[in-house]
Every structure is written in structure tokens, then in C-alpha cells.
Amino acid sequence: MGSSQQNDSSSNHEEEADILQAMHLASISSLPFTLKVVVDLGLLEIIAKAADTPPGTVSIADIVSKLPTNNPNAHSIVDRMLKLLATHSILTCNQITGQDGLTQRSYGLSSVGKYFLQNKDGVSFVPMLRILLEKYVVECWKFLKDVTLEGGFSCKKAFGKHLFELLADDDDMSECFNRLMSIDTTFTMNQVLKNYKGFEGVSQVVDVGGGVGTNLKLIVSKHPQIRGINFDLPQVIKDAIPCPGVEHIAGDMFMEIPKAEVIFFKWVLHDWGDDQCLKLLKVCYDALPKNGKNVSVEAIIPEVPETDIISKTILERDIVLFQFFQVLKRGPNKSSRH
Template sequence: MDLSYEMYSSSELLDAQAHVWNTAYNFISSMSLKCAIELGIPDIIHNNGQPLLFSKLIESLPIHPSKAHCIRRLMRLLVHSGFFAIQQQQDQEEEEEEQYSLTLPSKLLVKEGSLNMAPLLLTNLDPVFTTSWHFLSTWFQKKDSTVFETTHKRTMWDFAALDTSFNSKLNELMASDSKLIAKILLREYKEVFEGVKSLVDVAGGTGTMAKAIACTFPLMNCTVFDLPHVVADLKASENLNFIGGNMFEAIPPANAILLKWILHDWNDEDCVTILKNVKKQFPRKMKVDKKSTETQLYFDVLMMAETSGKERNQTEWEKLFLAAGFSDYKVTPLFGLRSLIEVYP
């Protein structure tokens, strides 16, 4: 059957073409930001203490002199993307020169910042991850559980256990996210931890979230529980310790169990297994805008490609909690695209 475009106006055809173009070139935005981080641009502007002239930026960058004019083009895109702000500055000779300053998103990419999210971006754009996306269509034709497995012949977790460099990057990624979430959680919803005597952070990585909680609540005994190779070299403190193990086999007992950004990594069957192990430790007794939806869809496909998990709506979460034997739950939208979920035995 022939496909005719005669029914569409020139404007509609050009809009459709632009939509294809923008989708095809979306990767340029993230790769350009990766380049800026690797060159140290957010740090250079931050360390200047005030908006930085383009000429001063060039002087500070580790680039070949022939590439100086290209930095202006890179910055033009990143200004458009909202990562930097620009204004014109007149010098004594009345010549205008660009002046760059940080925006809030780029402030989250400064290395010395307490909420530095650069590891999250750099790790997700590492070739180990990005190569997998070239095999997405191949994965759909195979029985492999993830695209990562199709690409690297093992799961992401097994790959991390064998590759210390990748494991370190993965831990840094999770830690960078935990710093921001811990700050918001302990600022806005601190009362959820009041009266809790002991807490286990399941798959808590290097302990960034648990450390923040332990520091805020010095009388609470906090435990980070993760795979042995993740916690092997981590040092305990007065009210924080580390235990190696497998959450699919058993979870250490505590008054409260924390699962941060964990269950979306796993399929429904695995989630029920994890939640049942959580349940054993206890005795019996939102409107979303288009941009947010797009981000959630990105994460869902990301989980599909790299793990065996998915993002879930409230109905799907309820099904898992009930299947694991919990009696009730509470969802509090608190972290932008994410929520704090409390489940009760």
C-alpha cells in the first residue's frame, strides 16, 4: 500500500521532520554536558566566584588553541539547555564579550559541591552503558533478561562484581543521588524516623543515605546491607555498620527497613521475594506534567535495558505489597519524580 503525504500541509511535514531531527539528535545534549564536566567548566566558573568572561574561560580550559572558538558553540547549546546563563559584558573599549554563570542544574555538577551529581551523568554515559543501547532491537529478538546481558554476556550486577572500575562508578552514581535525596528527606520528612531504634538500608551501596540518617539520629543503630564486594572495605562508625549478604536470601532484622531506588531494578517476582524477606523482620500486629512523564518513561526503558525491573504506578505497587503480605501502605510525593513509600506489616 502506497503511503501518500499529499493530505498534509507543508507546515505539518516540516514539523514532523523537525520532531524526527530533535529525537535523533537528543544525545548531543547529554554528550555536550558530559564534555563540559570532563573539561571542568562548571568548576572553573564556580571557582571564579562571579560570572566568568569567555576569554578567561578559554584561558582556564585544557584545550588546544585551535578549539577555542568551538567552546563558544558548545556553551551556546548548554545555555539553551539551561545549564549555564549568559550575559554581555562591555569592556573599556566598549567591545562586548560573553559572561557565563552557573544555573541551579550546573551547580549540582560542581565537584566540590556536597550534592555533586556529576557521577550520575558520567556513569550513565559511560561506554559500558551506552553501547548496550545499540543492541536494543537485538534484545527484543532474544530471551536475555536485559539489554545489558545481551551486550556484555552477563548481568549488570555480575559485571560490577568482576570489574572494580565499573563497580566504583556505579557506587558513585548511587551515592550522588543519595546525597540529594537524604538532604530533602531529612529536611522535609524527618518525623518518619522519629522513635526508630534500628534501621537497615537494603542495597545501600557505600552507605551515603544511611550515614546521613545515622548522623541526624545518633541514638539509632543503622546498618547498610549490600553484596559482600560492595561493603567489603567500608569502615563502621559508632552507630553505623556494614553487613554483606544477599537480599534475596535474608535481610537483617531492624525496626525499619529502607529500600531506596531498589525495587525498580527488579521484576515483580523478584520484588515480592525481597518484600517477603522484609516482611519477615516485622511482627504481625499525584498530577504529573508532560515533562515528568517523559522522564519517568525514560527511566522505565532504562530499567528494562539495564536491569530486569521497571517503574511502577500506585496500583502496581499495591499489588506487590499485598502479595508480599503487607496490610497497608502510604505514598507521599516528596522527591519530584519520586515518592516516599511506607509499608506496614
């Protein structure tokens, strides 16, 4: 009898946990939208400044006092938002007692939260947050069901244009997208250059779809014998970073690629289907000398999805890319498509 009660109790706890997890997933969109508002209000910058003075946290009253508002409800709204971020370890939260004897919450910036500061020079995921919550991206989700049943791709159905055409018409979004690509490149290329030795002894590299030039800036910095050519669309090249040893050239990669000993792709092939990739690789082949090589950096989709943070991050990016490019990502086996 006791054993039966224990089994029933365990089953009830498991069911409760499953229900809570389902509720959490159904409302998870509240997190990125709340985080964006907190970023846009500059609240993380306010909290970060408090880290330099004891006790390293700042009260809600002090945070709200730095906002340009007379709204009597601002204190409550800000506290609601920051509590949510604390539950996701973006902020730390403690209760403090004021001189009036009343308690209130005090917030600090966590090691994760620092990556959502609007850092112009370091790694910041604010551009990613803003891009993913832009009207273009949000609107695309409404068409995923139609794309599943009818074909096509969400961006085209929503706006009648490819993502890169939208970027060409929106300077603010284009700048944010280029900033995002630059940050992503810095993180990825540091790992590539740490482990890949194929740039040693190379004299010239063309980075196709190289954005504002961050890839080549890092490559040339580690291998100064290399002369780099950063190749991308005109609306991207106009924002390119001046860099010694790197020349920026605008053009269409499906038409012609500048000749070089190494032609480098990072996060390029995943934007296109098989036919476009074959066309691009043929143009690449024509631009390579006899002993030249193509170096491609891509994320590989796992055959069986796991629940670890790496798998979640890769598959979240995969579904976002699908919205814009209708690309079926490649798995670890060359014949495997997802």
C-alpha cells in the same frame, strides 16, 4: 478570504514548530555528550570561580587560557560547546566588548549548572552523567531492538553479565555508581525524613542494598536512638562510609538479611522482576520480628504519561533501568505493570 489566510498561516507555523521539535529530539544526544566533555575539561569550575569577581562571568579567551592546550581551534570548539549549554540554561551568556573594540561571548554558571560542578560534598549530577555515558550503558542501547523482539535484557546481551557483575570487575565504574547512589539517596531521603514518621520510636533498622550507608547516616542523624545496619554486596561495603551508630555488613540479600525491627528498601524492588521480589520479600519476612515492618521507597510510574519535568525524569530513569535489569516498573495500582 482573510480568515482562510490566517488559518493557513497558523497551520504553517504549527508545522514549522513540529518540524523543529522533531529535529531537536533527533539531535538531543549532542547535549549530554557535550556536557560530559565540558565537565571533564573542568570548564564549569573555571566559570564558577569567576562568579566571585565582577562581572561574575568569564570570556572565552580567559576560559581557554586556563586549558593545557596549544590548539589554535580550541577557542572556537569551546565556544561552540558553551553556546549549546547556554541554550539549555546550564550557562548564562552575554556579549562583551574588549579593549580592542571587538565583541566576544562571556559565560556564567546558572542555578542549574551548579549541579554539574564536581562537588565532592554537595549534590552533583556528574556521576550520573558519567555513568549514563559509560561504554557499558551506551553499548546497551544497541540491543534494545533485539530485546524488544527476542526478549532478554540489553546488558546481558551486550556483555553476558548483570550490571552488578560489571561493577564488581570495574573499580572506577563501581566508585562512580556508588557516588551516584549516595547523591540520589541524599536528595530522596531528605524528602522521606521530612514527611515519613515511621522511624519514630524504632530502635533498629537494616537498610538492604544500602550502598555506602548514606540512607542510614541520614536516618540515624534524625533519629539517634536507632542502631543501623547497612547491608549490601561486598564490593559495595568496602567503600562504605564510617558512621556512628551504623554497622556495615556484607552479604547476599536473596539468601539472608540481618534481623531488625524495620527492614528498609530504597530503589531496590524496581531492580528485580516479580519472582525475585517475592523471594526477597520472603527473606525479609523471615528476618522481621512479630511486630516488625518493611519500609520501601520506590518511584511510581504514572498511568498516563504527562509532559511535566517530573514525569519525564521518572520515565527516563525507567528506560535506563530496563536496559540493565529487564524490570517492568510498577504503577500506582498494585495489579498494574508497565
